[in-house]
Amino acid sequence: DFSMGDDLWAHTYLxxxxxxxxxxxxxxxxxxxxxxESISIRPMYERWIEEGWLHLVEGQxxxxxxxxxxxxxxxxxxxDFYRFGYDAYKSPDPINQLKAWIFSMNRDPKAYLIPVSQTxxxxxxxxxxxxxxxxxxxxxxxxxxxxxxxxxFQNVAIDNDLxxxxxxPLKAHPGSDACKVDNVQALCNGWIVWNQYEGSQHAE
Numbered sequence: 684d685f686s687m688g689d690d691l692w693a694h695t696y697l698x699x700x701x702x703x704x705x706x707x708x709x710x711x712x713x714x715x716x717x718x719x720e721s722i723s724i725r726p727m728y729e730r731w732i733e734e735g736w737l738h739l740v741e742g743q744x745x746x747x748x749x750x751x752x753x754x755x756x757x758x759x760x761x762x763d764f765y766r767f768g769y770d771a772y773k774s775p776d777p778i779n780q781l782k783a784w785i786f787s788m789n790r791d792p793k794a795y796l797i798p799v800s801q802t803x804x805x806x807x808x809x810x811x812x813x814x815x816x817x818x819x820x821x822x823x824x825x826x827x828x829x830x831x832x833x834x835x836f837q838n839v840a841i842d843n844d845l846x847x848x849x850x851x852p853l854k855a856h857p858g859s860d861a862c863k864v865d866n867v868q869a870l871c872n873g874w875i876v877w878n879q880y881e882g883s884q885h886a887e
Contacts, residue, residue, distance in 0.1 A: 684769075684770060684866070684868055684872070685747075685769075685770065685772075685774055685777060690863060690865055691712040691713065691714060691863055691865040691866070692712065692750055693710065693711070693712050693865035693868075694710060694711040694712070694750060694753065694866075695708060695710050695866050695872070696709045696710065696757075696873070697870070697874065699877070705823055705824075705825060706824045706825070707824075707826075707827070708825070708827065708870055708873075709826075709827040710827065710831065710832065710869075711738065712737050712738065712865065712866060713737075713739075713740055713745050713749065713750060714728065714738075714740070714745075715741075715742055715743055715744065716739060716740065716741045716742060716743075717743040719732075719739060721860075723859075727834075731830065736829050736830060736831055737831065747777035747780055748780060751780045751781060754781070754784075765795075766795055766796075766797050766876045766877075766879075766880055767781060767795055767796050767797065768798075768799045768872040768873050768875060768876035769796070769797070769798060769799065769872065770799060770801055770872065771798040778796060781795075781796060782796065797876045797879065799872045799875050803842060803850065804849050806850060806851040806852065806871050806875075807848070807849040807850050808875070809870075809871040809874035809875050809878070810850040810851065810852060810871065812874065812878075813870065813871070813874060831866065834863075835863055835865070835866050835867050836867060838854060838862045838863060838864050838867075839852045839854075839864050840855035841853070852864060852871060
């Protein structure tokens with residue numbers, strides 16, 4: 684989820700245990716120095732930056748190379764990626780960098796980089812599945828200890844399209860600079876891509 688205005692540049696990572704079916708969600712998030720200095724929740728952000736949960740980038744813009752480098756570093760640590768889901772809006776710079784990196788490993792970028800529709804219909808299935816995965820006893824979906832997870836989830840409102848019974852996570856208070864849901868939306872994007880990947884594996 685690429686940064687727009689004072690929003691977070693958000694990465695959500697989904698890892699699936701192929702033996703148990705359990706799913707683990709982790710995250711990275713970045714903000715700029717200029718956003719930090721003007722935002723109403725600066726003390727909370729500063730605490731998370733100090734504790735390593737939130738990444739600070741100097742200046743007014745997050746260069747695409749910084750979050751892309753994070754993916755490359757994770758790959759260097761032995762973490763492989765099956766797919767990357769993203770919102771295509773204003774995405775050429777980071778996606779082109781990812782394409783070049785994937786191509787450098789003799790892989791087909793088109794097979795790895797999946798644009799995700801942002802319509803309510805596209806989000807309906809992941810919203811329902813994520814809700815069930817969390818509510819199951821025992822839960823199927825587990826989250827990292829990053830304190831930004833519960834904070835972002837409490838900022839979420841569900842937009843219900845009553846005519847078509849579709850659901851999409853949105854900001855509960857869209858006018859507030861303290862209301863961020865970027866990693867939750869990225870979680871849904873990742874879930875959509877995971878569903879597509881699983882479907883393609885069963886189709887083969």
